[in-house]
Amino acid sequence: MDLRYTDATPTETEREAVDALLGPPSSGWDGGAERTGEDLRWARGGASAAKDRRDQLLPALHAVNDRVGWISEGALDYICRRLTVAPAEAYGVATFYSLFSVRPRPAKVLHVCTDLACAARGSQAVCADLTERLGSPGTPAEGAVWQESPCLGLCERAPAALLLQAGEDPVLQAGEDPAHTAPLSPPAPAAGTVRCSAALAPATAPALVTAVRAPLEAAEEPPAAAAVPQAGDPALVLLRRIGTVDPSSLDDYRSTGGYTALRRAFTLGPAGVIREVVDAGLVGRGGAAFPTGRKWQATAQQADGPHYLVCNADESEPGTFKDRVLMEGDPYALIEAMTIAGYAVGAGQGYIYLRGEYPRAYERLAHALRGARTRGLLGPDVLGQGYAFDIEIRRGAGAYICGEETAIFNSIEGQRGEPRSKPPFPVEKGLFGKPTAVNNVETLVNVLPILERGAVAYAATGTETSTGTKLFCVSGQVDRPGVYELPFGATLRELLDLAGPPERLRAVLLGGAAGGFVRPDELDVPLTFEGTRAAGTTLGSGVVLVLDDSVELPRILLRIAEFFRDESCGQCVPCRVGTVRQEEALHRIADRTGAAAAQDIALMREVGQAMRDASICGLGQTAWNAVESAIDRLGVYK
C-alpha cells in the first residue's frame, strides 16, 4: 500500500481518545511519536496484521466523535496510522455515517426527529419554534447545533429529540456505572465536558432549549416499561419481564426464569436446539419472515470456520421501537438468547450491531454483558459446559441501510455500510467472509419461550404458519402508543382497540416505510404473515402507524420519499437516482390531484418498477411500496 498520510496532527485529546480504545502505540510504525531503535531495524505488522485491525475503524471514529464531537483531519490521520488504513478509505467510511462530521461543529448536537410518527404528532411545529429560538438547523448557537433527523426510535413519545454531547467518558469520570442513569446524574465535573445523552420526548421547543443549555440536568427518561401499555399482563411472553424486573439485576432476571432456556439448550445439544426451533415454526421477525431454524441449520452445517452470530439491533425502520424496549427493559434476555443461538450455530463470537441512536440500550446491554461475564454466563466456559462464547456490541453511526444484513458485515469490518450482492448468502460467506447467522432482536428473544416451554407449546399460540406472538409498535394518533404483544392472528382492529384509535381514522401504515397503507374499512385483516400478504400489505417489522384525518397524507408520503433518498447508500443506480426522481415527482404533485398529477404518477410507477426489479438490496426494492399503496389503496391524488 502506498499509505501516504497528511501532515495534519491530532490534538492531545484526539490522540487520547483513540489510545483509550486501541492502547498506546507500541512503535513508530503504528503512530508512535518516535521511531525506536528497534523500529529502525525491522518493520512490524505487515498487511495481515493491519487487516486484522481494520474492524476497529468504526469504534475508533466513534471514540473521536464521542470525545470531540467531530473528526478532524489530524484525528482521521492518526486513526489511519494506528490501524494501517488508507486515509481515503477511512474518509469514505467517516462520511458514510450521519452521526459523524468531518467538519468542525459544536460538542452538543440536537437531533430532532421529523420522521413519520413524529411528523404525525407535530414535529413540524417543534422545528418551527426551535428555528425561532436557536436559529435554523445546522447553524451553531449556544454551543450546540440542531438538525432534523430520521426516526429516533422513540415514536411512542413523539415528537422526539435526542441530544448528544461529546466529552469525556462518564464512566471514567465519575467512576460509576451509568447503566441506570441516562442522562448521567451528578457528581460530575463542570458541565459541558462530560459526555452525555438525553432522549427528550415528547419534545417541546422550550424544553429542548433548556436541555441544550444544561444537558446534565435534562429531565430523566421514563423507564422502558412506560412504552408497554400492557405491562404486567400475565399473557405476555416476550414482554413479560419489562416493568417487573430491574433490567440491571442479573439476580432479578434469574429469579424470573432467566437462564433456564440456556440450561435446557445444553441438555439438548446444538442439533436438538435447532430441531426445537424448527418444530416451533419460528420465522424471522425482521421483515423477511425466513424460517430461523433453517437458517441456523445452514450455518451450523458449513465446514468453513469460525462461524459468527450477529444480532441485528440496528432498528432504524421509521416507526419501530420494540427492539429498543426489549434491550432497555430486559437486556439479559437478549444475551441469553444469543448464547443459545451461538451454541446452536457453532459460533464462539457474537456481535450485537446496535444503532447509534440508542445510548440507553447501549449502556444497559454493556452493563448486562459485564454482569454475565462476571458470573460465568459468557466467556471461555459458559456455565461450566465447556462452551466458549462472548458478545461484543458494535455501535452503528446513523445509517438506516446498516440494518440490511450484509451491510452490517461491511460496517463491522470497517468498510462503508453498503449491502453486498447475494449470492453468496450470509450462511455461507458472512461476517469476515465466514458462515454467519444474522437474526434480529425480537427473533432471538423468541428462542427463550421455545426452549422453556417446548416447541409444541410454543406453536400452540398463533396460527399454523405464523406461530407464537408478535410485537407491534403502535404510534401516531392513538391514545396509548407503545409496544403491544399479541398472538399471531389477532386482527388489526383488536390491536387498535387496545391502543385507543382516533375517532376519525384516515389510514394505518402497516410494516413501516417499506410497508403499505390499510384503509379504515380493512381493519379486520389478520395480523399474520400470510394474512397481511393476502391483503396486499405486509407485517414488515411490526410498525402500526395510525393516522387520523388531520394528517396531510401527501406530506407523509413526501417524508417517506425523502427518507429513502437520504438513506440510500448510493451504490446502485436505480436506487441512488430513482429515489431522487421519485421525491422530485412527489414535490411536483404535492397539492395536485387527478389529471394534473397523472403524468407524474405514471413516471413514478415506471421508476418504481425498475427500482423494485433492479436494485441491489431491499431498500431500493421496497422504497416505492408505501407511496404506491397510498396512491392505489387510499387514492391520495384522486
Added chain:
Amino acid sequence: MTAVPLQPPRRLVTFTLDGEETRVPEGSTILDACRSAGQDIPTLCQGDTLTPKNACRVCVVEVEGARTLAPACSRRAEPGMTVRTDTERARHSRKVVLELLASSTDLSTTPRAEEWIKEYEAEPGRFGADAARMNEQPKIDNDLYVRDYDKCILCYKCVDACGEQWQNTFAIAVSGRGFDARISTEHDAALPDSACVFCGNCIEVCPTGALSFSTEFGMRAAGTWDETAQTQTTTVCAYCGVGCNVTLHVQENEIVKVTSPHDNPVTHGNLCIKGRFGFQHVQNRD
C-alpha cells in the same frame, strides 16, 4: 501476437439462455455466456480486468423463479437455470436505468451510451429541466490527468483499480452517501497531495471519460480531439525490463494518450507513471 494464459480445464454447466440450451465452463457469468453466444447486453460498470461490482444495473436479465432481476455481469450460470435476456421487464429496467443515468450525469463521452438510449427508447428529458444532477466542475489539479466527476456514474471501477484489485495505492474511495456520494481523496485533497502515484490505471478502466488524460481533456475543450484521425500502435515500454505493452494513441503525429492491452498477461492493462505519462520525450523534436 497475444499470449493466451493457460487455465486448468473446467467442468461445464448446462443452463437455458433465451430458450437455447447452453453449456459454459463452471464459474462463467451469464454475461460471459451471452457474449460467447454472440449476444449483446449493455454494460457500464463491468470491466474485463476487474471483479464486477454490479452497481450500474444496466445488464439486468430475468432469471426464472427469482423475485428480482439479476445482473448478468456477476450472476454465475447455475445448472438448470433458465435465463431470459430480452424480456419486457429486463428491457424496462435497462431503459429506466439509462434514463436515470443520462438525466443526472453527462454521458457525452461514454461509448455506446447514445446507441443504447436509442435502442431502449429512453427519454432522459422526461424528468424535467429541474431534475437533480451531479453538477460537478472538472478537477484540474495536476498536469497529467483531469477528473470530471460530472461524467461519473459511480461504477467503483477506478476505486477497485487503485485499491486492492490492482494498484494497491488506495488513493481514492467513495465518500458521502446516496446521491451525494462522490469519488474522492481524503478530505477531498488535490491529487498531488494524496497518495496517488499517477499510474493512470483508474483512467484505463473508467467507462465514461470522467477520468481522462490532460491532453485529451484539453483537445476536447479545444474541439481538436478526433478519434477517427488517430492511430494506435502497441509496443513494448522502453523504460525498464518488465516488458509492459503500451498502446500509443497518435493524432497528427503526436502521442495523445497511452493505454495498455487488457489481455496482456504482464500488465492486464495496468502501467506505471512512466509508461502511462512519460511520452513527452518521444516527441521532443528540438
